[in-house]
Amino acid sequence: MHKDTQAIHAAMEVANQTPDIVPPVHRSTVYEIDKEGRSEGDWHYTRLENPNRVQWEHVLKVLEEGEAAAAFSSGVAAASAVLQALRPGDHILIPEDIYAGNRRLVKEVLQPWGLEADFINMTDLDNIDRHLKENTQLIWVETPSNPMMNIMDIEAISNLAHDNDAVVCVDNTWPTPVNQLPLNLGADLVVHSTTKYFGGHSDILGGAVVTKQENEFFEKLRVVQRIGGAVPSPDDCWLLARSTRTLPYRMRGHNENAMTLARYLQDHPKVEKVYYPGLSSHEGYEVAQRQMSGFGGMISFLIGGNRDQAVDIIGKAKLISRATSLGGVESTWEHRRSSEGPDSQTPENLIRISVGLEHPDDLLEDLEYALG
Structure with missing residues (x-):
């Protein structure tokens, strides 16, 4: 289906056992456990999973054409989860003109935690190649960049990264999946501040990560999401899914x-x-x-x-x-x-x-x- 149709109907495809055309908001923080005991996949506690978040994550993965998505309470929380899925001592490459909030996240939180990072010009593929190290685990791409509008070649960077066993994460907040599909260009992950165009009305805070494959790296990120707890409320998930329809x-x-x-x-x-x-x-x-x-x-x-x-x-x-x-x-x-x-x-x-x-x-x- 076209993006216009997916945006409208995707939220109704999962976790909606009612006849409602618009899925209801599920505000309960806990769910009753079966008398036979809890089974894998049962609803348990809303920080771990709830129907509105499942619906919202389904919309995200469908629009970005990935296998899975993880929703967060803000864009910086989503970015933080990607980087926390790495280990202290790992090295990452980041655009020198990256969004200022993510620059502070890396410099003030994750570098003191033990992450190694180089901020470089990423419009030059040879420059990226020169800065790769044996412990480079991730290349962060932001295209167009904020605010200088630098354009980075997602496909070329992804090919280079994969030749060196590194993961590519693209911040797709500005273009949205309507204008750009990084996963189809070779990227492994896409990150969003859903506060921006997904919300679209300057009244919802949120973030998300979409993965091309449900692999080991994404499972680490999912642990950060569920155990770290920086998740959106059911109301925020419902509002974001609602806004995404337009x-x-x-x-x-x-x-x-x-x-x-x-x-x-x-x-x-x-x-x-x-x-x-x-x-x-x-x-x-x-x-x-x-x-x-x-x-x-x-x-x-x-x-x-x-x-x-x-x-x-x-x-x-x-x-x-x-x-x-x-x-x-x-x-x-x-x-x-x-x-x-x-x-x-x-x-x-x-x-x-x-x-x-x-x-x-x-x-x-x-x-x-x-x-x-």
């Missing part, structure tokens, strides 16, 4: 609006450079064309000025909200450097915009006012 249609709107705004910004006299993989001027355009079916709702651009001028432009908008997250139906933007902390490599004159689903003419008018 994901394919929403993403088409995000894609179209973002392309319209990117072309406008590219021609604006106060804009130095636009980072959007759908523009032929983007350095990663050819790779993006090959591995993406749509280019997402995120744009970064440099204004001709300094930090104060960038902040001033953001403050003038009447419609586009000043906020740090992304993926909602409403458009938001921010001076990204201010959100990232002392390790940020983001230019001081960069603005990142999450293009929402408002009418594009209204967004263009607001941009013209703010930039003018």
